[in-house]
Amino acid sequence: MPQLxxxxxxxxxxxxxxxxxxxxxxxxxxxxxxIYRRARHRHPRISLSTVYRTLSQLKDQxxxxxxxxxxxxxHYELCDTGECKHYHLxxxxxxxxxEFESPLVSELTRQLxxxxxxxxxxxxxxxxxxxxxxxxxxxxxxxxxx
Amino acid sequence: MPQLxxxxxxxxxxxxxxxxxxxxxxxxxxxxxxIYRRARHRHPRISLSTVYRTLSQLKDQxxxxxxxxxxxxxHYELCDTGECKHYHLxxxxxxxxxEFESPLVSELTRQLxxxxxxxxxxxxxxxxxxxxxxxxxxxxxxxxxx
DNA sequence: TTCATTGCAAACAGTTTGCACCTTC
DNA sequence: GAAGGTGCAAACTGTTTGCAATGAA
Numbered sequence: 001m002p003q004l005x006x007x008x009x010x011x012x013x014x015x016x017x018x019x020x021x022x023x024x025x026x027x028x029x030x031x032x033x034x035i036y037r038r039a040r041h042r043h044p045r046i047s048l049s050t051v052y053r054t055l056s057q058l059k060d061q062x063x064x065x066x067x068x069x070x071x072x073x074x075h076y077e078l079c080d081t082g083e084c085k086h087y088h089l090x091x092x093x094x095x096x097x098x099e100f101e102s103p104l105v106s107e108l109t110r111q112l113x114x115x116x117x118x119x120x121x122x123x124x125x126x127x128x129x130x131x132x133x134x135x136x137x138x139x140x141x142x143x144x145x146x
Numbered sequence: 147m148p149q150l151x152x153x154x155x156x157x158x159x160x161x162x163x164x165x166x167x168x169x170x171x172x173x174x175x176x177x178x179x180x181i182y183r184r185a186r187h188r189h190p191r192i193s194l195s196t197v198y199r200t201l202s203q204l205k206d207q208x209x210x211x212x213x214x215x216x217x218x219x220x221h222y223e224l225c226d227t228g229e230c231k232h233y234h235l236x237x238x239x240x241x242x243x244x245e246f247e248s249p250l251v252s253e254l255t256r257q258l259x260x261x262x263x264x265x266x267x268x269x270x271x272x273x274x275x276x277x278x279x280x281x282x283x284x285x286x287x288x289x290x291x292x
Numbered sequence: 293t294t295c296a297t298t299g300c301a302a303a304c305a306g307t308t309t310g311c312a313c314c315t316t317c
Numbered sequence: 318g319a320a321g322g323t324g325c326a327a328a329c330t331g332t333t334t335g336c337a338a339t340g341a342a
Contacts, residue, residue: 011296011341032331047299052332068214072307073331089264098262108250109273116244117278118235124272127255132263157316159322178306193324198307200322218332219306 008061015039015046019054020063020078028077029067029088029097035076069097070128087124091131093138098131154207161185161192165200166209166224174223175213175234175243181222215243216274233270237277239284244277 001020002012010016022038023030030038036051055076058064067075069090075097080086087105089098109123130138147166148158156162168184169176176184182197201222204210213221215236221243226232233251235244255269276284 013297013341015298045299049300049333050298053297056333066216070212089258089262091264092267100258100262102254102257104250104254104257108248108254108271111248111250112235112246112273113275116235116246117281118237118273118275119281120273120275121238122274124274125254125270127258127264127266127269129259129264129266129268135263135265157321159316161323191324195308195325196323202308 004063008058008063010057010061014043015050016054018043018046019051020058023064023076023078028099029075030077031071031073031075033073065122067124067126069095069126071095085123088126089131090126090128091134092128093130093134096131096133150209154204154209156203156207160189161196162200164189164192165197166204169210169222169224174245175221176223177219177221179219211268213270213272215241215272217241231269234272235277236272236274237280238274239276239280242277242279 001017001024004020005012005016018039019035022035026038032048032051032055035055036046036048039046039051055064055066059066059076063079064076065079067077067088069075069088070092084101085105086099086101089100090096091098105123105125109120112118113120147163147170150166151158151162164185165181168181172184178194178197178201181201182192182194185192185197201210201212205212205222209225210222211225213223213234215221215234216238230247231251232245232247235246236242237244251269251271255266258264259266
């Protein structure tokens with residue numbers, strides 16, 4: 001983690017290294033508050049401003065991206081390194097997020113770049129709906145009430 | 147517009163009809179403030195709360211969707227009616243938004259629904275990058291400075 | 293020793309809410 | 318006439334900023 005920071009031209013501080021580790025070790029998609037909560041376990045005096053400031057710097061350096069699901073705050077995850085990009089399935093009932101990959105998306109971006117003469121920087125695909133667990137639960141409830 | 151409101155179970159008020167018209171007549175992707183500004187031309191006493199309240203009700207009724215580009219506020223557009231769904235190309239330089247359609251996206255959602263046993267409600271694809279106008283401008287500047 | 297980074301408190305922007313009055317049905 | 322909608326002002330939430338103290342290089 002420290003070398004990632006150095007490469008990004010940022011000073012290595014315990015706070016920054018810790019936040020990067022939390023992002024790396026998480027299942028992804030944490031929001032600022034959850035990151036803050038986890039950070040305080042190991043560094044009780046860290047402040048929420050540092051969390052926001054660091055996330056924003058990491059975003060500027062292309063290490064982190066900010067996700068918008070249908071909620072009123074952001075989620076953050078480490079950017080994909082290498083070829084393999086991932087996208088998100090979001091359950092509107094329980095809030096669960098599942099990552100997926102698909103060659104269709106890179107095919108799409110290739111087409112768009114050509115057709116619109118766009119230089120593509122990022123592509124986000126968020127598919128929302130009812131996940132299989134919530135659908136099962138829903139069916140169970142319906143069965144009960146009838 | 148009034149019948150759209152009635153069908154959604156909402157009372158028909160001049161404010162609501164006006165806001166729906168603004169959304170229909172716009173090129174899409176307006177933010178709350180721009181909608182408010184346009185609404186005041188024809189209905190000077192309308193309030194920003196009414197704009198937010200109405201947008202949120204239209205969203206609940208599935209008539210409007212809230213878009214998150216990489217900005218700190220939302221944009222709104224009328225939902226697609228019928229089969230043809232559209233998605234967005236977003237220019238990170240000038241903020242321009244271009245809509246596109248692609249059969250690849252419906253193929254993708256079909257695959258995902260099957261593979262993850264998801265009941266899909268909505269799919270958002272936002273491709274961001276540098277649009278052709280901004281790329282041209284950028285190249286012109288580079289040419290100048292050398 | 294220098295300058296970036298931090299924690300704290302205060303500010304901010306976008307959005308939501310409580311309430312008295314008004315409008316639709 | 319009852320239920321619901323509106324405008325206004327005040328509240329709220331997530332995020333950002335100013336500043337004095339601290340810590341990395």
